[in-house]
Amino acid sequence: MEPQHQKEQKIPESSRQKRSQTSPDTIPQGNAVETSPVFNLENFPALPTVFTKNDFEVLNKAAVSVEARVRHHKWEVKYEYKFPDCFKKLSISINGKTPGPTIVAQQGDTIIVEVKNSLMTENLAIHWHGIRQIRTPWADGTEGITQCPVVPGDTFVYKFVVDRPGTYLYHAHYGMQRQAGLQGMIKVLVPNGIVEPFSYDHDRNILLTDWYHKSTYEQAAGLSSLPFVWVEEPQSILIHGKGRFNCSAPSTDATLCNATHPQCTPFTMTVVPGNTYRLRIGSLTALAALSFEIEGHNMTVVEADGHYVEPFVVQNLFIYSGETYSVLIKADQDPTRNYWASTKVVSRNSATPNGLGIFNYYPNHPRRRPPTIPPVGPRWDEVAPRVAQSVAIKSHKDFIHTPPQTSDRVIVMLNTQNRVNGFMRWSVNNVSFNMPHTPYLIALKHNLLHTFEQTPPPDNYDHENYDIFNVAKNVNATTSNSIYRLKFNTTVDIILQNANTLNPNNSETHPWHLHGHDFWVLGYGNGKFNQSIDPKNYNLVNPIMKNTIPVHPYGWTALRFRADNPGVWAFHCHIESHFFMGMGVVFEEGIEKVGKLPTSIMGCGESKRFHRP
Numbered sequence: 001m002e003p004q005h006q007k008e009q010k011i012p013e014s015s016r017q018k019r020s021q022t023s024p025d026t027i028p029q030g031n032a033v034e035t036s037p038v039f040n041l042e043n044f045p046a047l048p049t050v051f052t053k054n055d056f057e058v059l060n061k062a063a064v065s066v067e068a069r070v071r072h073h074k075w076e077v078k079y080e081y082k083f084p085d086c087f088k089k090l091s092i093s094i095n096g097k098t099p100g101p102t103i104v105a106q107q108g109d110t111i112i113v114e115v116k117n118s119l120m121t122e123n124l125a126i127h128w129h130g131i132r133q134i135r136t137p138w139a140d141g142t143e144g145i146t147q148c149p150v151v152p153g154d155t156f157v158y159k160f161v162v163d164r165p166g167t168y169l170y171h172a173h174y175g176m177q178r179q180a181g182l183q184g185m186i187k188v189l190v191p192n193g194i195v196e197p198f199s200y201d202h203d204r205n206i207l208l209t210d211w212y213h214k215s216t217y218e219q220a221a222g223l224s225s226l227p228f229v230w231v232e233e234p235q236s237i238l239i240h241g242k243g244r245f246n247c248s249a250p251s252t253d254a255t256l257c258n259a260t261h262p263q264c265t266p267f268t269m270t271v272v273p274g275n276t277y278r279l280r281i282g283s284l285t286a287l288a289a290l291s292f293e294i295e296g297h298n299m300t301v302v303e304a305d306g307h308y309v310e311p312f313v314v315q316n317l318f319i320y321s322g323e324t325y326s327v328l329i330k331a332d333q334d335p336t337r338n339y340w341a342s343t344k345v346v347s348r349n350s351a352t353p354n355g356l357g358i359f360n361y362y363p364n365h366p367r368r369r370p371p372t373i374p375p376v377g378p379r380w381d382e383v384a385p386r387v388a389q390s391v392a393i394k395s396h397k398d399f400i401h402t403p404p405q406t407s408d409r410v411i412v413m414l415n416t417q418n419r420v421n422g423f424m425r426w427s428v429n430n431v432s433f434n435m436p437h438t439p440y441l442i443a444l445k446h447n448l449l450h451t452f453e454q455t456p457p458p459d460n461y462d463h464e465n466y467d468i469f470n471v472a473k474n475v476n477a478t479t480s481n482s483i484y485r486l487k488f489n490t491t492v493d494i495i496l497q498n499a500n501t502l503n504p505n506n507s508e509t510h511p512w513h514l515h516g517h518d519f520w521v522l523g524y525g526n527g528k529f530n531q532s533i534d535p536k537n538y539n540l541v542n543p544i545m546k547n548t549i550p551v552h553p554y555g556w557t558a559l560r561f562r563a564d565n566p567g568v569w570a571f572h573c574h575i576e577s578h579f580f581m582g583m584g585v586v587f588e589e590g591i592e593k594v595g596k597l598p599t600s601i602m603g604c605g606e607s608k609r610f611h612r613p
């Protein structure tokens, strides 16, 4: 296969140059080619003085004229001081950036990412979120589940095929490293000549994250200590790595905060009046559920987690950690001014200020402050509009994957906050997940069954007696590293059942993410799921397929998937602290069909004996 840099020569130099300043995410990036996703003060003067619609068209055409191929990336992961919200924070960067480079590919391409761990004293693993890893379960990047961690100084090679077009993510899957900044986006374009069920002039992407000033280590230690120390709300919300912390807030250490630092210039997206933009929005927040809006502009939702949606219009897009959406936005408002892009924490009573950016109508200056007060966004405690959006997401009528009409197994998963020996944990059916020392994929393939507990976790909870609306009485969960073993090629239903936390009158929103599969979203409901009534209302006609889904406060969410991808797959709450506190499970299916494991994933626990460097 031809190396990427040779292919890139085909793109005219003139558009390459413009592209790197203006349309960063439309073209595959090599290791050396790194582009900034936003305008900033340094590169603003370099914009062409006359920027025509044709410029954009050239860039866009170049993006889709590439052929299927191997895309090779070389990444170095290390700690660096960054000021994404003006506050100095030791962050994990990829090739100097956080968020890391957007991986841009075309359906069917093979992605190779050579990751060098330069964290010095810290292990590493990277998960390719939304990529199903068909025939490459060892490349899923989930430390403890599909691989041993990559130790400092080592280089690990991830190799996998991006088999479907759409918007995906990548991020650290080791401890709580994700929130230190090790995250980014993957954009998979349709093959040449394939037309999507909507049209647009330009394709952009935005990663939403929340940002903490405390180190992940302080946070992880607090979560696993007695007394428990909660991570609290994030200090900032970042729009593609850009935020703004109030450096003059009374408790702020002024020596660590620099309000004029060039890294914390606001996020800006420049648009040409009259044009339509496909905005791919992903969330990799550590904790926050978000609402995103562009002041005064409607957004038409067209894609969710890589699947085309029957289009619907929103003013605010609710997005949970681990989800991606594409929305279409037409720059059809008064072109003489700029508009706010705003993102707000919902579902938690958070004092975190809204993340703000500028939706810049060309040729206004990208930094010109919109003349209006930034939108305040929806109320944090109104659940109904969020449930309404969840329910509105249906498969596009021309792209329906009809689900199996029945299932072979139903697993009801009660989500609870518990204490275990005094420690604060989260559990499923009263079992709080612990990571094993030997990754399951290796343990199962090499018959090292003694390396984890063999009694499977329960398929249900005490449905009759458990009161989901109140703080559970005298319930003490256990911890376990046991897993669910699914019969290969069967259809499995999962009912996520939410409940009250340990705080009275409180139930949180949890975004659950399934590795290795997409699932059909069969339905949502309030209160306790009723096995004899609720399945009658499932959407078995046009459900959307997704890989991440919220379970709303005091509600339930029903999913269905086919256990047809040989491997070992995590299913967990995508709130980083909650998974860290045990809110997850693991599924095995078709382990006997998994090919020979690469020795590069081995080296820890009992897999040491198979490791050949």
Ligand SMILES: O=C1O[C@H]([C@@H](O)CO)C(O)=C1O
Pocket (backbone or CB within 6 Å): 230, 417, 501, 502, 503, 508, 578
């Ligand atoms: O896991 C959590 O702990 C806190 C709180 O319940 C205890 O301080 C919180 O809001 C969580 O989501």
